[in-house]
Amino acid sequence: MAHVVLKDLVKSYGSFKAVNDVSLKVNDGEFVALVGPSGCGKTTTLNLVAGLIPITSGDIFIGDRVVNDLDPKDRDIAMVFQNYALYPQKSVYMNLAFPLQMRKLPKQEIDKKVREAARVLDMTQLLERKPRELSGGQQQRVALGRALVRDPAVFLMDEPLSNLDAKLRVQMRSEIKRFHQDLKATIIYVTHDQLEAVTMADRMAVMNGGYLQQYDSPAQVFAHPANMFVASFVGSPAMSLIPLEASTANGDTVLTSAEGWTLQLSQLNARKVQRATTKKVVLGARHSTIKLHKSAVPGAIPAKAYTVEPTGDVTFVQAFLSGAIVNVSVPPNIAVAPDEQIWLEFDQERMHLFDGETEMALKAN
């Protein structure tokens, strides 16, 4: 296993920059998820690391080697593709053996390694089949097997679970995580599903528009999103983002809505707002940090329930505040009807404040 370093990585197509000055380090044995919406540059970044497309500028290190101009075959990597890319004319056995044959290993050693990989992935009885005779989940396993049979320095995975059905996806998710724990493998895992990133990765690199937005542990990203994009991308349902206007009167800092209501800020939050260069402040709050009241409470803001979605464990209530959708979760025993008058109370400790112009999180110091 080895660490991977990306330094000021750029990939441009003409004037369009698909990957823009991305720098990050993946530690030896670390599981890093590249996550973002489609077109954010995450797959391009992975292909750059794999060497499938040439870089425009910057450096890629695998271990202590600069691999910028190396062929994929010389980078000591393995890759699992979204569509599996199994060799259709070869049996499962030959699919697994191919990377070893290409490295000219002796026949007995190939056989040993292939059977070992098949045993680990529980598909010994499938070795003679062709890929078309396998189910989606089995094909996925073969793709995974072809990657791990070779014991590479880095595993690259490009949305390996997105073609599976929901149930199988959850199952394979824990299998890949287990696989990482057992092998202490360095894994770079691309996904558009923030839930996969949060549940599997040691650290997640959130990307958007070719830029790296934030690179931290899932807990940190969740608790301290660097900007509004990360805030709204990570977590489900998405964080509510309410555009407001900050003002200070008699030493108190309040946020005023265009709808007329005001929200008084705690001392810490007030300091954040006062340090901002703009009066436009966006209030961010996750569904679990907003308290729903069915009668007026001091500090709570009146709103009307718009939709009510019971999920069993919790019920999600949607309302509109200042033109923004606000998601609130309530225990299932609290009945809320659509169009019912409700009052929303924001948790000052756990609310997020963003600069309305730069969209960056406001900091107290």
Add this chain to the structure above:
Amino acid sequence: MSTIAEPAPRSQARRRMRVDGWRWGGRIFLLFMLLYTALPMIWMLLTSIKSGFAAMQFPPQWWPDQPTLASYQKLLDPQNSVGQDFLRFFWNSLFVSTATTILSVIVAVPAAYAFSRFTFPGRNFLFFAVLLRNMFPAVIFLVPLFILMRAIGLVNTHGSLILTYLTFGLPLAIWLLKGFYDNIPIQLEQAARIDGATRFQAFILIVMPLSAPGIIATAIYSFIGAWNEYIYAYTFLSKNDQLTLPVGIQRFFSENTTDFPGLMAASFMMSVPVVVLFLVLQRYFVRALTEGAVKH
């Protein structure tokens, strides 16, 4: 109740009848097409086993009274001058067609792959340029090509024909094959390259076997084109020992008598390689070789 229910089955029956009408119409049409293509072939076969006299009778003998294989024996007999000629023409045709086919595959495969996988300056221009030749009838190039061939000293050689057939066959071969390569997921090559193959190995070991149906289709197309071509062979070659079959078969026509059974036997044997080629290779057309490669 029964009075209300009654109309339903009747209208169903009427609908079925209408569908049947279309179906029978289709069958009759297909039957007509079948006869249209098969009857001349059958007549060719029947005539080839008649005697020269029986072939000329009117009203015709629908089924020969005395079927004979004499024409075939004559054609395949190396001692006989007709047989010598025929076998030589056959060999010439086989040589020209096979050489054309092999060269056309050798050139079309990498060209089509490049058009499918790479972007390079002038790619679109080149791609449509290869089609330019096909926009004109082949005869237009007859005189220019003859002058060209004479200038480079290729008149009266098989090389002139092979070159000409290549220029005619390649554009479509490249288009045909590009379609096949477009349908092979690029991830297969990427996987192979990551698994330790060079770009070339990935092409040879993974992509080529998958494009076998395309290569076979291209090969058959080039072979048939070269096998049947008449006008260029007639123009470029004048020496008797170099003629190809389509030109050579003409020798059965003469001013006074035409040996119809011999002509038909020769025509039949000329169609044999093409039919055999199709029968042997047709299964590759239907098999979807990339099935199971990627999940959509």
